[in-house]
Amino acid sequence: MDLSFGPAYEAFRAQLRAFIEQHGHEAPERVDLRAPRTLAWQQELIEHGYAGRTIPREYGGHGAPPDILEARIIAEEFARAQVSPGLAGQGIKMLIPTLLHFGSEAQRRQFIRPTLYGEMIWCQGYSEPNAGSDLASLRTHAVLEGDHWRVNGQKIWTSTAHLADWMFCLVRTEPDAPKHQGISFLLFPMSTPGIEVRPLTTMVGDASFNEVFFTDVRVPRDSMIGQRGDGWKVANTLLGFERGMLGDPNNTLMRFNALVELMKRETVDGTRLIDNPLLRERLMKIQGRMLALRANDLRLLSAGVNDTPARLAGLVVKLVGTELRHELEALAIDALGEIGALYRGSPLLRDDGMWQQHYMYFLGLIIGGGTAQIQKNIIAERGLGMPREPKLA
Amino acid sequence: MDFGLSEQQTLLADSVSRLLADHAPLTRTRRFAEQLEARAEDVWQAVTDIGLPGLVIDEAHGGSGLGMLEAALVAECLGRHVAPLPFVATAVLAPLAVQCAGSPAQRAEWLPRLASGALVAGAALAELCGAREDAGVRLEGGRLFGRALFVLDFEADVYLVASREARLFMVHADAAGLSRQALISIDRTRRLGELRFDGVAAELLPGSDDARHARTLIAHGRVLHAADTLGAAQAMLDMAVAYAGTREQFGRVIGSFQAVKHLCAEMAAALEPCRALTWYAAHALSALPAEAELYACHAKAHLAEVGSFIARTATEVHGGMGFTDLLGLHYWFKRIGLNRQLLGSAERAREEAAQLQGLC
Numbered sequence: 001m002d003l004s005f006g007p008a009y010e011a012f013r014a015q016l017r018a019f020i021e022q023h024g025h026e027a028p029e030r031v032d033l034r035a036p037r038t039l040a041w042q043q044e045l046i047e048h049g050y051a052g053r054t055i056p057r058e059y060g061g062h063g064a065p066p067d068i069l070e071a072r073i074i075a076e077e078f079a080r081a082q083v084s085p086g087l088a089g090q091g092i093k094m095l096i097p098t099l100l101h102f103g104s105e106a107q108r109r110q111f112i113r114p115t116l117y118g119e120m121i122w123c124q125g126y127s128e129p130n131a132g133s134d135l136a137s138l139r140t141h142a143v144l145e146g147d148h149w150r151v152n153g154q155k156i157w158t159s160t161a162h163l164a165d166w167m168f169c170l171v172r173t174e175p176d177a178p179k180h181q182g183i184s185f186l187l188f189p190m191s192t193p194g195i196e197v198r199p200l201t202t203m204v205g206d207a208s209f210n211e212v213f214f215t216d217v218r219v220p221r222d223s224m225i226g227q228r229g230d231g232w233k234v235a236n237t238l239l240g241f242e243r244g245m246l247g248d249p250n251n252t253l254m255r256f257n258a259l260v261e262l263m264k265r266e267t268v269d270g271t272r273l274i275d276n277p278l279l280r281e282r283l284m285k286i287q288g289r290m291l292a293l294r295a296n297d298l299r300l301l302s303a304g305v306n307d308t309p310a311r312l313a314g315l316v317v318k319l320v321g322t323e324l325r326h327e328l329e330a331l332a333i334d335a336l337g338e339i340g341a342l343y344r345g346s347p348l349l350r351d352d353g354m355w356q357q358h359y360m361y362f363l364g365l366i367i368g369g370g371t372a373q374i375q376k377n378i379i380a381e382r383g384l385g386m387p388r389e390p391k392l393a
Numbered sequence: 394m395d396f397g398l399s400e401q402q403t404l405l406a407d408s409v410s411r412l413l414a415d416h417a418p419l420t421r422t423r424r425f426a427e428q429l430e431a432r433a434e435d436v437w438q439a440v441t442d443i444g445l446p447g448l449v450i451d452e453a454h455g456g457s458g459l460g461m462l463e464a465a466l467v468a469e470c471l472g473r474h475v476a477p478l479p480f481v482a483t484a485v486l487a488p489l490a491v492q493c494a495g496s497p498a499q500r501a502e503w504l505p506r507l508a509s510g511a512l513v514a515g516a517a518l519a520e521l522c523g524a525r526e527d528a529g530v531r532l533e534g535g536r537l538f539g540r541a542l543f544v545l546d547f548e549a550d551v552y553l554v555a556s557r558e559a560r561l562f563m564v565h566a567d568a569a570g571l572s573r574q575a576l577i578s579i580d581r582t583r584r585l586g587e588l589r590f591d592g593v594a595a596e597l598l599p600g601s602d603d604a605r606h607a608r609t610l611i612a613h614g615r616v617l618h619a620a621d622t623l624g625a626a627q628a629m630l631d632m633a634v635a636y637a638g639t640r641e642q643f644g645r646v647i648g649s650f651q652a653v654k655h656l657c658a659e660m661a662a663a664l665e666p667c668r669a670l671t672w673y674a675a676h677a678l679s680a681l682p683a684e685a686e687l688y689a690c691h692a693k694a695h696l697a698e699v700g701s702f703i704a705r706t707a708t709e710v711h712g713g714m715g716f717t718d719l720l721g722l723h724y725w726f727k728r729i730g731l732n733r734q735l736l737g738s739a740e741r742a743r744e745e746a747a748q749l750q751g752l753c
């Protein structure tokens with residue numbers, strides 16, 4: 001057991017801290033995707049190698065060799081300083097790694113740089129009204145007509161489709177193939193004629209996702225990642241990147257600390273919330289679970305560095321992490337009593353309603369990227385080797 | 394950066410596991426439990442042969458000088474095999490107390506005999522985690538009076554005893570004025586008891602004038618109980634998955650029903666992070682003093698919750714078989730049940746965690 005990162009990494013950390021101290025004030029306070037301040041900050045981070053660090057230079061990145069510990073230090077230090085670590089949308093977190101894995105040289109050159117610099121915003125066209133957990137049953141289809149695909153169908157729950165320039169999209173191209181083998185992975189601009197985006201309002205109160213309709217949308221033939229019919233493989237690789245982002249215990253730690261502060265600050269009948277033994281007990285229960293997840297995260301980090309297996313430890317993170325986070329926010333709401341039920345626009349609201357917003361948002365994250373039940377299927381089947389769900393023909 | 398087990402640590406856990414599978418199969422444990430044998434001498438001899446009693450004792454005193462992570466790995470093995478052995482008090486708490494708070498003469502006197510397994514030690518510390526029935530031990534005129542309950546590794550040759558002021562003493566089992574009474578717990582794979590002191594001669598461990606020693610020992614005991622629960626819970630989960638893979642109902646193995654799979658997935662999802670938590674807490678006891686007590690409280694409390702959940706759920710997955718004595722699944726259930734209560738309940742451990750952070 002050796003939890004130190006070693007002198008070279010500590011030097012890297014010190015250098016990064018100095019950077020954040022000198023330049024942190026240039027970071028945007030909230031992420032507004034198109035704001036010049038956001039884009040300038042992203043560019044500065046890329047130049048210094050704190051964003052796009054391992055993306056090859058020819059695609060606009062910093063070109064450093066992949067290093068799990070450096071990546072961890074970058075994440076930790078920006079979180080500690082509460083400074084934006086740059087853009088983290090679906091394009092950057094999911095599509096770029098997928099392009100590096102499956103994309104052609106031309107596709108990498110075309111898409112990675114503008115995506116990394118925040119000039120090309122992406123949305124993920126996977127889910128459909130009748131294909132959510134059972135994603136492979138999707139019906140949006142593309143028919144090859146000369147040098148173009150003609151796309152028809154509908155997507156749903158498409159986050160940021162109203163802001164996006166491009167979509168990466170799963171379509172059925174081989175109608176006669178078994179359902180997992182008939183899917184392809186297409187990229188196209190949202191400005192293509194025949195695409196209609198209709199906002200869907202979430203329970204949080206924002207229209208952060210959408211329905212997207214395709215009517216005879218023409219997409220050039222070579223806008224595909226991987227081969228025709230390989231879309232499921234590409235999509236699954238990408239889902240791995242997505243689930244890796246969800247349930248991060250380091251963010252939970254920051255929220256936990258904020259919750260402790262809230263409970264010290266707030267009083268009911270003149271007694272601080274932290275002095276209520278029942279609430280304190282719940283707080284400590286959450287801390288115990290959180291520390292277990294943090295230790296689990298160290299184990300995963302170490303497994304990554306040393307290339308040792310930690311299979312089950314990785315499979316449980318999305319399920320346990322998102323549920324824990326939802327319960328953490330729920331404790332704040334319970335502790336706040338009536339004030340916990342107020343929302344945006346109300347006087348008396350605490351912390352701008354962030355507790356209420358996160359409480360609802362994390363319910364969304366328990367569902368999105370694979371529901372809790374689907375995660376349990378994965379844990380049972382891949383982690384514990386239990387029999388697979390019987391598949392209907 | 395290396396958060397994980399070294400090759401030697403994995404080897405240690407594997408060899409202890411194999412040894413227990415050979416020398417302490419469930420049939421052996423059953424005999425120990427049903428006949429209320431004081432000690433399973435044959436099993437004790439087997440673990441003594443590989444040096445388990447001296448695990449954390451300095452090499453200079455005949456031990457292996459290993460750390461708490463190794464001790465926790467052994468505790469996990471013991472829980473996994475519901476082994477009928479003294480370990481927490483005998484192999485860890487008493488040796489560490491003497492090693493850290495004893496005089497050089499005391500170390501020379503006690504440690505080699507503890508390391509060789511010639512002496513089995515019990516530990517009377519429960520009153521520091523909440524005294525029941527007015528129990529408590531006091532020092533008067535150089536002799537001990539009073540009562541200690543829930544003594545760990547009760548069938549011992551010597552006891553580590555904490556007084557009310559958290560000073561630590563070594564007391565011979567055959568000392569004049571000491572009387573002993575076994576307490577029968579749900580978990581008959583380990584021995585628990587009560588000591589009564591009526592003017593008993595005792596050796597003070599001089600370093601324990603600093604009350605931190607006793608507190609640290611409690612932390613060690615908590616992590617070991619957490620580790621024991623980890624092993625027992627893992628065994629129960631493994632048995633549930635295996636059983637679900639063979640038992641058929643409605644023409645299918647029950648493990649192909651999603652309701653059963655999800656119970657197993659929930660157990661795995663709860664338990665897997667506990668492994669890392671236990672490793673971290675044990676490592677902290679040896680290497681990260683600032684965090685050690687907090688992690689010990691949380692490891693104890695969190696494993697108590699997850700352990701209870703798995704004890705119940707794994708039993709349910711076995712249906713009626715789980716409730717019978719036939720499979721012996723209940724030995725693991727009860728092992729987890731006793732660990733939950735010892736050295737402070739989950740609620741108490743969490744309250745202490747809050748105190749440590751100045752939250753109450």
Ligand SMILES: Cc1cc2nc3c(=O)[nH]c(=O)nc-3n(C[C@H](O)[C@H](O)[C@H](O)COP(=O)(O)OP(=O)(O)OC[C@H]3O[C@@H](n4cnc5c(N)ncnc54)[C@H](O)[C@@H]3O)c2cc1C
Binds near residue numbers: 374
């Ligand atoms: C905040 C948020 C953002 C999202 N962003 C995007 C996005 O950008 N792009 C995109 O493509 N999609 C997005 N999604 C969609 C998301 O991936 C789906 O909502 C999710 O996969 C579940 O599908 P569904 O909503 O159709 O639910 P359903 O599949 O209809 O599930 C309904 C219920 O049935 C259960 N269920 C279904 N199948 C099984 C089974 N086999 N076993 C047990 N239980 C089952 C589920 O667990 C759930 O409880 C987003 C969702 C949310 C909540």
